[in-house]
Amino acid sequence: MIEVTERPIRVFLVDDHRATLWGLERLVGTAQRMQLAGSATSIAELLASPESREADVIVIDLDLGGHDSSDSFAELLSTYGAKVLVLTGARDLDAHRRAVLAGARGVVRKEEPVDVLLRAIEKVHEGDVWVNRALIGDIMNMLTGKKKAAAPDDARIATLTPKEVEVIGAVVRYKGAKSLVIADDLGISEHTLRNHLTAIYHKLEVHGRLELYLYAKERCIGTVAQ
Template identity: 85%
Template sequence: MLDVTERTIQVFLVDDHRATLWGLERLIGAADRMRLAGSATSVAELLASPASRDADVIVIDLDLGGADSSASFAELLHTYGAKILVLTGSRDLDTHRRAVLAGARGVVRKEEPVEILLRAIEKVDEGDVWVNRALIGDIMNMLTGARQAVPNPDDARIATLTPKEIEVITAVVRHKGAKSLVIADDLGISEHTLRNHLTTIYHKLEVHGRLELYVYAKERRIGTEAHS
């Protein structure tokens, strides 16, 4: 049961479809804890409306006349103390993610029951977020740097090495400064074959010569398990 002492939530609606706006106005007008602060069909109209200053929650469509309204969220958040709740017909998670990262406190799809929208308005007004579990997990991962971490180029290069090439690098590390003949003998191959392996390794790891290969391998611990 609702506490009668709870304050009324002032809701401002923004949608460029007048039929949708008409229905939303009546929905908010009939809700127990809500009052319609005003409505608009564009961001410009919203900013020009004195009633928008009283809003606690701005419910706004993402697509306003073909323009992405999330581009205006920074200005809206700077101008008003209201929280932004997106109401959209789009199912695209990337679009929803951009809206939240732009400052929206929640996203509700237009196909969802009206009870969901009313509940979302209440939760957003209370300071909570209203997004689906997959999206909030994705956004949290992005904010913590865990989502799609930038791959390390060195890891990609090292992954191209064959077991034989790793063996050659191990021998180079083990016999630091030794002549090619010593390394080739240790590997049981000819100097010519060693040179061919090294040429391929230099190309893969983007190093120039055995000294750079030795430093590269030591820094990245390639073939160092046999090194004492």
Template identity: 50%
Template sequence: MRVADPSTLTSPEFAPLRPAIRVFVAEDHHITLWGLHRLIDAASPRMEVVGTASSRDELINHSAAATADVLVLDLDLGGEDVGAALASLRQRCPGHVLVLTGTDDVAQHRAAVMKGARGVVHKSEPAQTILNAIEKVNNGEVWLHRTLLGEVLGLFTSGTPAAAPRTIDPHAMRISSLTAREREVVVTMVECTGAKQLVVADKLGMSEHTLRNHLTTIYSKLGVRGRLELHLFATTHGLGTAMGRWLTA
């Protein structure tokens, strides 16, 4: 894992608009833990490390873990399976869980997501990708590689667990490109079918101009032309139902 140059992470464009993201890191490889700590500290004032752990017991008993916004966890801490305790850990630690892994075992990643993890990022990813994942997860979005995201979307559209798809659904890829706010816009547009854009904008708490900008981006990402096609796409692929709400929660 490459540690980003601090000078590129603390420039004026990253001036804080809200409190720093409180990050707790659990990793049993001390060099990796040191690198993550330095990486996140270099991203100040956007985020800060509030605690670390190198074993499951440390993680469960550390008071800072219970107050962190994001928990960055290696599922294998000193040979102990943190994934098995993830559901109970989530009850004690309400922060969003981002799994940091060195394995390509999709089954393990899937199990972590089903137990409450909001994201999975590989240790081989560039440093900036790890920072981006922390921010996205903190914002309530999901951070999953495309294959796993396709599986999760499949679970919420079919309602039953399914085997890993052999091919990636292009529609799922389009949906995965939407941000949480854009998904919220789509859901609200479906709920307010026939309403004027000003009414929809008021319900979303934004200006009509901002709504138009969102729609332009959404149309492009989903490959639709106008509100009618957006409505058809959303209702066909479940974006106006519980699946869309789960992805924006």
């Protein structure tokens, strides 16, 4: 009987403090089930790194040189198939909310034990969301309130093409599954899937797959695309 070896989780690290980055590189490099894909000290360096495109999970600090990295999450999510996990020293819950609404799959505080970070990487890679329950409830309330105050949903939904509705249905069915799983189900490439998602995010005014999933579930869009 041939034993199948599970592929390690490829992790790319982004932090502008080199001492912190050094420690994270060694933590991930020695962790079971994980492999260091690479590291960067800025968004520009991340985007320029060929290794980043091979990552399964991108662990990124919110504050990069005084700039909020969550402003770049939409670009990262449309360019990469990796999931984004925020590692931050900030205690500002508003910043945590913005990060998740921008597409991050989880938030870990730097003061937490290292095993929490490693567990979060594993869970995010598996498709789960790593945030505390209070924050999840708060985010859902924010989304509900924001959508009620926004322009009529029916007008935005009406702009979707049949294929885009089909893509949303697959996102709902497969929840936090990898892009490859959703693309295979739809019979398209991951690149084409990312293009569809970018158009959908723009039309529905959502930021990332988590917000799209919540938006579609609330409005039963996923049940249409069967």
